[in-house]
Amino acid sequence: EVHLVESGGGLVQPGGSLRLSCAASGFTLSSYWMSWVRQAPGKGLEWVAHIKPDGSEKFYVDSVKGRFTISRDNAKNSLYLRMDSLRAEDTAVYYCVRNGIVITFGGAPYWGQGTLVSVSS
Amino acid sequence: QSALTQPASVSGSPGQSITIFCTGTSSDVGGYNSVSWFQQHPGKAPKLLIYDVTKRPSRISNRFSGSKSGNTASLTISGLQAEDEADYYCSSYTTTSTSLYVFGSGTTVTVL
Numbered sequence: 001e002v003h004l005v006e007s008g009g010g011l012v013q014p015g016g017s018l019r020l021s022c023a024a025s026g027f028t029l030s031s032y033w034m035s036w037v038r039q040a041p042g043k044g045l046e047w048v049a050h051i052k053p054d055g056s057e058k059f060y061v062d063s064v065k066g067r068f069t070i071s072r073d074n075a076k077n078s079l080y081l082r083m084d085s086l087r088a089e090d091t092a093v094y095y096c097v098r099n100g101i102v103i104t105f106g107g108a109p110y111w112g113q114g115t116l117v118s119v120s121s
Numbered sequence: 122q123s124a125l126t127q128p129a130s131v132s133g134s135p136g137q138s139i140t141i142f143c144t145g146t147s148s149d150v151g152g153y154n155s156v157s158w159f160q161q162h163p164g165k166a167p168k169l170l171i172y173d174v175t176k177r178p179s180r181i182s183n184r185f186s187g188s189k190s191g192n193t194a195s196l197t198i199s200g201l202q203a204e205d206e207a208d209y210y211c212s213s214y215t216t217t218s219t220s221l222y223v224f225g226s227g228t229t230v231t232v233l
Binding site: 106 | 124153154155157159161166167168169171172173176178210212214218219220221222223224225226227
C-alpha cells in the first residue's frame with residue numbers, strides 16, 4: 001500500500017527557512033514524478049513544484065522560484081522541499097504528491113496527510 | 122499563472138445529477154488530455170476522482186464521470202449523495218506555467 005508521510009512543518013519567522021520531508025513507502029520512488037502542493041488557510045490548491053523520477057529536472061510555480069528547492073533521494077525513499085526567504089503568503093498546508101511515471105498521464109493518485117507551515121513574527 | 126475557471130458553488134438534491142465545469146484555454150485544458158478532478162472534504166487531503174479526462178481509479182464510484190469539449194472539462198456526479206458534499210478541483214497540464222500544472226479555482230458542492 002502506498003504511503004506518503006510529510007514532516008518538518010512548523011512556525012517560522014518571515015525570512016526564515018524550513019525543510020519539509022516526505023517519506024514514501026509501498027512503491028518504487030525512482031519510477032515516479034513527485035510534487036508538492038500547498039493550500040493556504042481557506043484557499044484553493046496550488047501546485048508548488050515537480051521533480052522528475054531521476055531528479056534531473058525540476059519545475060516551480062513563479063511565486064517560489066529562487067526561494068524553494070525540490071529534491072529527492074530515491075535510495076532513502078524520500079522527497080524534500082527546502083524553503084528559504086519565507087513570506088507570510090507561504091503559510092499553508094503542504095502536501096507531498098505522487099504523480100505518474102509520465103508527468104502528463106496518470107493524474108496524482110496519492111497524497112500525504114499534509115504538514116502545516118506558518119510564517120509569522 | 123491564472124487558475125482554471127470553475128463556478129464557486131453548485132448544489133443539488135439527493136439523487137439528482139450535477140455537472141461542474143472547468144474552463145481553460147488551448148494551452149491547458151483544450152490542448153492536452155491531462156485533466157484531473159479532485160474531491161476534498163474539510164480538513165482532509167484531496168482525493169483523485171478522475172484522471173486523463175475520463176479515467177476513474179478503481180476505488181472511485183462510477184457515479185463520478187469526466188469529459189471534455191474544447192477548452193472546457195466537466196465532472197458529472199450522478200445520484201448525488203450527502204457524502205458528496207465537498208470541494209472539487211480540476212487540474213490540467215499547461216504550457217503557460219513553468220509549474221507544469223494548474224488547478225481550478227475550486228467548486229463547493231452542497232447537497233440540499
